[in-house]
Amino acid sequence: MGDKAADLVLENCSLVNVYSREILPETQIAISQDRIAYVGKDASHTKGKKTVIMNLEKKYVTPGFADPHIHVDQFVSPTEFAKKSLLCGVTSLFSDPIDIVSTCGYSGFKEFVKMTSGLPVRFFHVVPGGVPVDRKFSHGKTLTLTEEKSALKIPGVLGLGEVFSWTKVTKRDSKTMRTLSTMLENNCVINGHTAGASGKKLNAYVSSGILSCHEPINFEQVIERLRLGMWIMIREGSVRRDLKDIVTLVLSNKTYTDRLMFCSDGLDPADIARFGHIDHCIRESVKLGLNQIDAISMASKNCFDYYNMGKDLGGIAPGKLADILVFDDLKKMKPRKIFVGGRLVASNGTIVCKMKKHTVPKWxxxxxxxxxxxxxxxxxxxxxxxxxxxxxxxxxxxxxxxxxxxxxxxxxxxxxxxxxxxxxxxxxxxxxxxxxxxxxxxxxxxxxxxxxxxxxxxxxxxxxxxxxxxxxxxxxxxxxxxxxxxxxxxxxxxxxxxxxxxxxxxxxxxxxxxxxxxxxxxxxxxxxxxxxxxxxxxxxxxxxxxxxxxxxxxxxxxxxxxxxxxxxxxx
Known part of the structure; x- marks a missing residue:
């Protein structure tokens, strides 16, 4: 309303609006603290003596990208990974630290969550839902039901990670069913892993409250899951690359994209350096014919809608957290500037904020x-x-x-x-x-x-x-x-x-x-x-x-x- 001055105003930008599916030229965005206060043609009423005004010279602005399913407990520390991922425009990472847990148990889970705090990337975590893979043979560490409940009280922990032994659901394994009940009672998201499931087995799995999957490797598997109300994370990572086969048929079948996302499932150092991260998924999808705004929505809005976080993140609109990317053009998809919570954290391919270093405990x-x-x-x-x-x-x-x-x-x-x-x-x-x-x-x-x-x-x-x-x-x-x-x-x-x-x-x-x-x-x-x-x-x-x-x-x-x-x- 103009009763208080904004901290930052971005002027003269072309807004990629993931809500209306249009690009709005000559837009102004006013930011107060870490949230967007105004989006429109004229933000002059929000300017004060201390307001920082940045002319973006008609550059494109989009919401920050998200990877809705990634194992960050691989290769490098969260800090080192965040440095590379952030420069690809990824401002939110949804981490499933399954291997830290299998090695270090609940103490490792808590320590890993602590390591991801204070970084200029939003880390969200899920309680690993995949261990033990098989109680008869597995011997890695896992969480008790009490520890799982306790983990849900940790800020940034959203629910349950991929439940990839889907037969535990269809056969109603007692520990698995108690865990699922705990998550549903706490209104948590439960991530899925349905490789090989179909028909009545897939129906049973979905009916348990598990509403996503990153395992489809072809369009037939995608459409079967979409028809059952699931959300699909199209995987393009270091172990599997499924994007090309899926997006091509999504387009030819004119399938709705509002429940489709991109995910990596994990990236090795060579791949993130060579290809990038979620930015690569957008580029490749657009080359295949996907609408640019739809691709950006799949990389942002859809992810937060799935995690029930759309009121805070996923787009550029009043009240949202100010995670904003600035691009010279939408073909290269290399962000010129990156804001997280209204703070400039990267500019011209360089991190411009301090990266908190966490000491790894000796144990x-x-x-x-x-x-x-x-x-x-x-x-x-x-x-x-x-x-x-x-x-x-x-x-x-x-x-x-x-x-x-x-x-x-x-x-x-x-x-x-x-x-x-x-x-x-x-x-x-x-x-x-x-x-x-x-x-x-x-x-x-x-x-x-x-x-x-x-x-x-x-x-x-x-x-x-x-x-x-x-x-x-x-x-x-x-x-x-x-x-x-x-x-x-x-x-x-x-x-x-x-x-x-x-x-x-x-x-x-x-x-x-x-x-x-x-x-x-x-x-x-x-x-x-x-x-x-x-x-x-x-x-x-x-x-x-x-x-x-x-x-x-x-x-x-x-x-x-x-x-x-x-x-x-x-x-």
Whole structure:
């Protein structure tokens, strides 16, 4: 009304209005503290002696972008990730810190939420809904019902993360159903994961109050879920890129886009540096023919509508929090200026505000609870001259199948075979520090190295060691004990590449640039050594992943997913 002067007035801008689906030239936006007070042709009544007036010279302004489903507890700290994501125009991140929880429990969850506070990006969190993946086989840490209820009282915690073992819902697993009830009673959002679900099973899943999914990989899966009232997060990230196949058919079928969003599900340093983040999703969708404003709405308004936060965020209008992006043009989608809560946080590709640094507590840097390894730790004993063994055949970095092979036995030890491209693969319990471990066999890695080891894998966080000989396997494992986590490549007892992940064995405390360099070097070394897969770091990430067929390895044994049973290594 003009009774009080605004703190900031943005003049002469072209407003991308996600509410009316139009671009409004010569718009003025008045901001008081962290919220928008006025949007229109003339904000002169809001100006005072101390009002900062910024002429945007007809540049475009849009609401800040959001990633509605991302695992930020990967590779780099939240601070380091926020630096890169923010410059892509992403002002809100909806984090599902499932691996921090599987390694560090409720204390880790609370600490991680604390790490994301005070940054110039809005972090929202969900209580992980995916652990344990399978109570029979999983042994990672999880939250009790009491802890889940307590977590909901933490500012910024919105509800439940992806419930990806959907059979727990259709079979009415008691713990899962109690958790869902708690979330519904507290009016919380529950995120979904419905890969493989259809028909009555999908209906049952949706009826439980789970109304989103980021797993559709084609239009048929998208439309089935939309028809049941779900919201769809179109995934374009480092593990899967589904945008092109989905958006093309959304357009040809003239499907409503008001329940569609973009998400990454997680980004590695190489991909965010090369492609960007949600800005990349907008660019690619527009190239495919999507209306520019619809693409921006999917990157902003739709996300906050889904999370029931539309009264505060998602667009540029009176009363909304002033998360605003300024663009020279809408093709490149590279923000010139970025405001979060009315404060200028980035300008001309540079962060212009202080980035709060959080000290990682010592206990979170001591999660690789293993003793020094020797060659004996990687032996598979047999009294015969040769042995028939069950082998994990890598069809891709992620997809496996069970095959059988006959291997030689030397001095009572079943050995790997470079001729057959058969490797040893070992899994150790590094979270609890028990003596539990499994040594099995893997085919189709095809790299001329001695060993490749990792302490980071999705939701189980065993130490995984792949090797052609026991000496190098021990060397690789010991190197990760000394760094308290990470990935390492070894040949002839020399470390060829390493990526330390000191925090919980899954996140680096180093700078983004250092981690990016280590990550690139790790994959380059493996590629040059002959590994046939484009992203070999994904292999140890998914080897213990119980939500996918066909065969997985954990410290507790070799698991046949379809038959829900343990397998013998030597048959």
């Amino acid at each position: 979170m840097t001591k999660t690789v609870k293993l003793q020094k390894f020797s060659e004996d730790d990687f032996m598979v004993k047999s009294r015969a001259n040769s042995a028939n063994v069950n082998v994990i055949n890598m069809k891709t970095e992620i997809i496996t199948e069970k095959i059988n092979e006959n291997l030689s036995v030397k001095d009572g030890n079943v050995v790997a075979s470079t001729d057959k491209d058969i490797w040893k693969v070992a899994a150790f319990d590094r979270t609890f520090g028990t003596a539990k471990h499994t040594v099995g066999f893997l085919k189709n890695f095809d790299a001329k190295i001695g060993a490749f080891a990792s302490t980071w894998n999705f939701h189980e966080n065993n130490m995984i060691v792949i090797g052609s000989n026991e000496k190098d396997m021990a060397k690789a494992a010991n190197s990760l004990v000394s760094t308290q986590g990470g990935m390492a490549v070894v040949s002839e007892e020399k470390i060829l590449a390493s990526m330390p992940l000191q925090m919980a064995g899954i996140v680096s405390t180093n700078s983004f640039e250092t981690v990016s360099e280590n990550f690139a070097n790790l994959n380059t070394v493996l590629a040059e050594a002959g590994c046939k897969f484009k992203k070999p770091h994904l292999i140890p990430l998914f080897l213990p992943f119980l939500a996918l067929p066909d065969i997985r390895i954990l410290s507790t044994g070799l698991v046949d997913i379809k038959n829900h049973s343990f397998l013998k290594i030597v048959t």
